[in-house]
Amino acid sequence: MSNISAVPQPWAERLNSAADLEALRQRLEAGQDPNRPEIIVCHGTGCLANGSPQAAEALKKAIKDAGLDAKVVPGIKITGCHGFCSRGPLVVVRPQGLFYQRVQPEDAQEIVQTTLIEGKPVDRLLYVDPVSGEHIPHEKDIPFYKHQERIVLRNIGKVDPTDLGDTLVRGGYQALAKALFSMTPEEVVQQVEASGLRGRGGAGFPTGRKWRSALAAVAKKGGPVYVVVNGDEGDPGAFMDRTIMEGDPHAVLEGLILGAYALGAHQGYMYVRAEYPVAIKHLGIAMEQARALGLLGENILGSGFSFDVQVNRGAGAFVCGESTALFTSIEGRAGEPKPKYVRSVEEGLWGRPTVLNNVETWANVPQIVEKGGAWFAGIGVPHSTGTKVFSLVGKVNNVGLVEVPMGIPLQDIVEKLGGGVPGGQPFKAVQTGGPSGGCLPERLLDLPLDFDALTEAGSMMAAWASAACARCSTASARARAASRTSWTCAAWPRPSRTAPCAPWAAAPPTRCSPPCNTSRTSTWPTSRTTSARPGCARTSSPTA
Amino acid sequence: MKPASIDLDDIIERYPGQPDYLIFLLQDIQAAFNFVSPEALQLVCDHTGVPLSQAYAVATFYQSFSLEPKGEHEIKVCLGTACHLKGAPRLVEELERRLGVGPGGTTDDLQFSLDTVNCLGACALAPVMVVDEAYKPSVTAKKLDKMLKNLADA
Numbered sequence: 001m002s003n004i005s006a007v008p009q010p011w012a013e014r015l016n017s018a019a020d021l022e023a024l025r026q027r028l029e030a031g032q033d034p035n036r037p038e039i040i041v042c043h044g045t046g047c048l049a050n051g052s053p054q055a056a057e058a059l060k061k062a063i064k065d066a067g068l069d070a071k072v073v074p075g076i077k078i079t080g081c082h083g084f085c086s087r088g089p090l091v092v093v094r095p096q097g098l099f100y101q102r103v104q105p106e107d108a109q110e111i112v113q114t115t116l117i118e119g120k121p122v123d124r125l126l127y128v129d130p131v132s133g134e135h136i137p138h139e140k141d142i143p144f145y146k147h148q149e150r151i152v153l154r155n156i157g158k159v160d161p162t163d164l165g166d167t168l169v170r171g172g173y174q175a176l177a178k179a180l181f182s183m184t185p186e187e188v189v190q191q192v193e194a195s196g197l198r199g200r201g202g203a204g205f206p207t208g209r210k211w212r213s214a215l216a217a218v219a220k221k222g223g224p225v226y227v228v229v230n231g232d233e234g235d236p237g238a239f240m241d242r243t244i245m246e247g248d249p250h251a252v253l254e255g256l257i258l259g260a261y262a263l264g265a266h267q268g269y270m271y272v273r274a275e276y277p278v279a280i281k282h283l284g285i286a287m288e289q290a291r292a293l294g295l296l297g298e299n300i301l302g303s304g305f306s307f308d309v310q311v312n313r314g315a316g317a318f319v320c321g322e323s324t325a326l327f328t329s330i331e332g333r334a335g336e337p338k339p340k341y342v343r344s345v346e347e348g349l350w351g352r353p354t355v356l357n358n359v360e361t362w363a364n365v366p367q368i369v370e371k372g373g374a375w376f377a378g379i380g381v382p383h384s385t386g387t388k389v390f391s392l393v394g395k396v397n398n399v400g401l402v403e404v405p406m407g408i409p410l411q412d413i414v415e416k417l418g419g420g421v422p423g424g425q426p427f428k429a430v431q432t433g434g435p436s437g438g439c440l441p442e443r444l445l446d447l448p449l450d451f452d453a454l455t456e457a458g459s460m461m462a463a464w465a466s467a468a469c470a471r472c473s474t475a476s477a478r479a480r481a482a483s484r485t486s487w488t489c490a491a492w493p494r495p496s497r498t499a500p501c502a503p504w505a506a507a508p509p510t511r512c513s514p515p516c517n518t519s520r521t522s523t524w525p526t527s528r529t530t531s532a533r534p535g536c537a538r539t540s541s542p543t544a
Numbered sequence: 545m546k547p548a549s550i551d552l553d554d555i556i557e558r559y560p561g562q563p564d565y566l567i568f569l570l571q572d573i574q575a576a577f578n579f580v581s582p583e584a585l586q587l588v589c590d591h592t593g594v595p596l597s598q599a600y601a602v603a604t605f606y607q608s609f610s611l612e613p614k615g616e617h618e619i620k621v622c623l624g625t626a627c628h629l630k631g632a633p634r635l636v637e638e639l640e641r642r643l644g645v646g647p648g649g650t651t652d653d654l655q656f657s658l659d660t661v662n663c664l665g666a667c668a669l670a671p672v673m674v675v676d677e678a679y680k681p682s683v684t685a686k687k688l689d690k691m692l693k694n695l696a697d698a
Contacts, residue, residue, distance in 0.1 A: 046668050049679035085668030236625035239665030274571075274608050275664050277677060315567055316607030318662050332566040333598065334605035393626055393667045400668060 014294040016302035018177040021168075024293075028165045037074035037116060039063075040092040041103075042157065044081025044246060045239075045278055047088035051104065055089045058105035062112040074116060077166075080247020080282075082157035083401035084144055087127070092139055092157075099139040100125040130397040130419045144398045147416045149379070151387045152363045153403045156247035161282045164289040167250040173295055175370035176254050179261055180303040183369070188262035189215065192365065194373025196385035200240075201230060201358035202433065204384070204451035204461060210355060214263055214345040217353040226349045227256055227265045228330070228356040231272035231279065232314050232321035235436075240389040241359035243401050245272065245279035248363070249286035253309065255362035257296065258369055260307040263355060268307065271326050273314035283311050323348070323356050360389055380406030384450040388461065394431075397422050404449065411445040433460035551576055552584055561591045566602055570609055578614035578657075585611075607661070615650045615657035617695045620674040624663025630682075632671040636660060638685045642692060655696065 015021050041047075041056040060076055068074075074093075082090045087101035091111070098121050100111065107125060114122050126135040127142050136142050150156075159166040167173075179188050193208030218225045229252060233241040245252060256268050272280050287309055290296040298306045312330050319325045320335040327349045329335035348354025364386060368376045377385045384406040391401050397419030404413060414420065414430055421427050429439045438459035440447065447453050451461050555572045559565035569588045573580050580603055589596050603609045621627075621636050636658075640646050643656050650657040666672045669681035675691065683691075 045664075045666050045679060046681075049666065049669050049672070049681040085666075088668075233665060234662060236663035237667050238663070239667065242665045275661060312567070313571055315571060315609065316661070317605065329567065330564065332562075332564040332592075332594070332602070334601050336605070391665075391667065 014292070016294065018181045018301060021173060021177050021295075021301060025168045025174075028169050032169060035095055038077055038094040039074050039111075040077045040079055040094065040157070042080075042082045042088060042090040042092075043078045044085065044088070044243060046081065046085030047090055048278070050088040050102075052089035054105045055091065055103045055108065058108035059091070059111065062108040063116070065109075066112050066117065068116065077160055078162075079159060080156045080161045081243040081401065083153065083243065084398065085401070086399035091125075097138045097140060099127055099137070099142060101127055130422070143416055143419060144400065144402070147412065148403050149387050149405045150403050151367055151379070152244060152251070152360055152389050153248075153401070154367075155251065156243060159248065161247055161249055162285050164250065164286065164293065167248070171370070172250050172366075173254055173290075175366035176257055176261075176295065177301060179258055179369050180301055180305060185262045185264060188258060188369060191368055191373040192262070195364075195368045195376035196373075196383070197361065197364055197368060197376065198384065198451060199358055200360035200364070200388065202436065202460060204455075207357060207361055210345055210357070211259070211263060213343070214353045214355045217346040218264065221346075221353065224267065224352055225263050225265045226352060226354045227259045227263060227268040228326070228349060228354055229256055229268070229270040229272075229359055229362055230321065230323075230326060230356055231270055231276070231359050232326060233276075233359070234273065234318045234321045237391060237393050239391050240401060242276050242279050244359050244363050244389070245276065246282050249279075249282045250290070251363040251366060252283070252359055253286050253290060253296065255365035256309060257300065257307055258365050259355060259357070259362065261305055265355075266307050268309040269330050269349070270309060270311045271314060271320070271330060272311060273320075274316050275314075280311060280313055287311070326356065327354065381448065381450055383452055388449060392418050395421050395425070407448045407450055409446050409448055410440065413449065414445065431459075436460060552587060556587055556591050559591075561593065563592050563594045566592050566594050566599060567606070570599075570603055570606075574609050578616075578618075579610045579612055582611075607659075610657075612650065613654060615654050617655060617676055617698075618657045618659065618674075620659045620661045621647075622662075622664045622666070622670070622672045622674070623660045624665075624667065624670075626667035626670040627663075627672055630670040632660075635671055635673065635683055635685065635688070638688055642688065656692075 015024065039059055041052050041059065043052050056076055056078065063073060082092070084090060084101070089103050091100040091103045092098065093100070093111070093115055098115060100107075100122065103111070103125060107122070110122055111125070114120050121137045123135055126137050128135055129143065139145055155167065155170055155172075159170055164172070189208065189211050192211060195208070197207040198204040199207060199210070214225060231241055231245055233239070252270070256270070260266070260268055270283055272283065287296060294301060297308050300307060314320050314329065317325070317329070317335050319337060320329045322337045323344050324338040324340060325335040327344065328338070330349060344354050344356055346353055348356065364376070380386050387403050387405050389401065389403040392413065393399050396414060398417065402413070402417050404417070410430060414427065427442055427445075429441045430445070431437060431439045432454060438457070440457060440459055444457055447457055454461050552573065555576060556569065558572065559568050566588065569592065570580055573584050573588070577584070585599055585603060586596065588594070589599050603611060619639060621632055621639065623632050623636075636647060639658050643651050643658055645651055645658055647658055647660045661674070664672055664674065666679060669679065671683055673680045673683045675695065680687070680691065
């Protein structure tokens with residue numbers, strides 16, 4: 001990603017104290033005029049694929065052609081994913097906060113003329129509310145954003161992920177400075193414990209307790225301890241971690257450094273799957289910039305604490321998201337899981353105590369340290385504190401990434417954020433927790449978003465890949481599939497000859513062998529020749 | 545193809561000679577040459593001190609590595625749940641028909657390789673394909689024609 005905004009890079013000097021960091025932050029802030037027009041172009045994977053670089057180039061050219069006064073020439077800022085992936089490429093014009101969707105290069109001139117010069121919104125590019133049919137000009141008023149509470153995603157879509165200065169202005173590394181100079185490692189652990197933060201990877205294990213166990217193991221065994229980021233987000237339909245790593249890599253890095261400080265680790269690893277090249281690139285840039293400033297590496301901020309990180313790229317093995325397989329892969333071997341007789345906090349990477357947390361979990365840590373565990377515990381519900389980011393996909397009007405406080409009813413997520421089911425179709429079920437989760441029907445829609453409530457209902461929080469399904473959707477077949485013990489070809493709509501028997505089957509796909517088809521016929525007596533999807537055929541039949 | 549002997553040594557020198565850099569080395573070699581040759585595998589083993597059998601196990605375990613030369617253009621079709629539901633298997637069929645090779649295969653002229661991958665986490669773009677590292681959103685059979693033609697001409 002090119003840095004179009006061309007912010008001066010003040011990385012020449014190393015920061016040697018918290019005061020240096022604050023001075024730099026103030027200097028950077030002074031250099032930014034909050035009223036200067038700014039055009040933000042989303043460069044998340046979704047928008048990139050839909051042509052956001054071309055749109056950004058066209059906007060740049062249009063601004064130049066318009067010959068605007070040097071004082072009001074807007075900067076173009078490239079940011080990570082805004083979350084509203086189905087509407088990409090997304091463009092936000094500040095300071096007004098105008099939100100344009102599906103912006104194509106040919107729209108650039110009109111945006112410059114109408115919005116920048118005449119100060120009016122371009123109506124045809126605005127978001128149209130699927131329920132009321134109204135045009136909503138401002139980002140903050142769009143229901144998809146209005147009902148969110150952004151802690152982890154606070155910077156995403158606002159900062160240029162390849163520019164550390166931008167993150168610093170928005171308070172990046174303040175928590176690190178606070179911890180290094182005014183807190184003991186023990187106090188950091190206490191704050192994380194007090195926050196009630198639970199692992200965002202799915203199991204919901206209390207992070208503070210994990211850290212505490214690792215400290216106990218280190219006290220017993222001595223020697224090094226490792227901190228590891230699990231960025232091997234493999235669940236189909238989930239892209240929360242990718243968005244965080246791409247859009248705010250410094251939050252993950254800062255969280256990891258804080259964890260290392262709390263646990264006394266000097267080496268960390270970020271294991272990121274190979275399918276996320278942009279995330280790997282941005283983490284690499286973030287580390288390089290942090291190292292240059294003295295926020296990572298030897299003697300961080302002159303505090304005497306040293307810690308470094310290595311990014312390990314995955315090599316295309318789904319199983320490496322599992323902790324023991326992930327460690328084996330970092331060690332340079334085939335990532336095969338091992339039986340877990342001993343927990344990884346006692347014997348993990350290289351047989352040493354290791355704290356492995358999910359990307360989102362690490363990204364929560366800086367805010368907890370900065371604002372205190374009690375603040376975090378005040379958000380959400382007693383046993384599930386804070387917020388949760390999840391990807392909302394499937395048959396809903398608004399597809400994308402959202403962050404909501406724990407405890408809100410599932411109904412709100414589907415109706416308010418998701419904008420309901422398209423085409424006025426009745427709602428059927430929502431599938432939470434990816435392949436390990438379950439399908440929750442309409443009658444369970446008032447369930448709160450809570451680790452324990454979801455587990456009790458037979459689903460799970462997991463890496464929230466939720467698909468709200470309409471009645472006649474292909475996803476209704478999916479709902480049936482998930483209600484069984486395993487996925488079968490039978491539950492798959494329109495099985496093609498190359499279709500794998502499981503949706504996540506590794507390449508090359510297993511060809512559907514006759515037994516699969518047999519089981520399909522026996523479960524659903526739909527003719528193989530019918531073009532209707534099994535879900536449709538069945539729901540429309542009166543006998544169904 | 546790049547002159548293998550020169551670049552290979554450069555790649556090997558990028559990392560310390562420790563077993564934990566085996567995957568890094570194989571990834572860089574795969575990226576540079578589109579496959580890991582027996583010669584390269586042996587050099588990596590000599591450098592890292594990993595037995596050849598173990599390096600072979602790693603190279604065959606991970607999907608990213610290929611021991612056979614890959615085509616100039618790599619086409620990866622996502623078969624994650626969302627893409628699957630939106631017709632990715634049909635895209636694979638179409639590509640198989642057009643290229644004459646199945647997933648994991650490479651055309652005889654070494655122009656194209658076809659692969660299927662696990663969920664790319666770009667579900668809003670389903671069905672999605674990655675062609676030479678560029679994401680192609682909402683691919684249809686119709687778009688394939690143009691895409692393949694552009695690639696062949698490039």
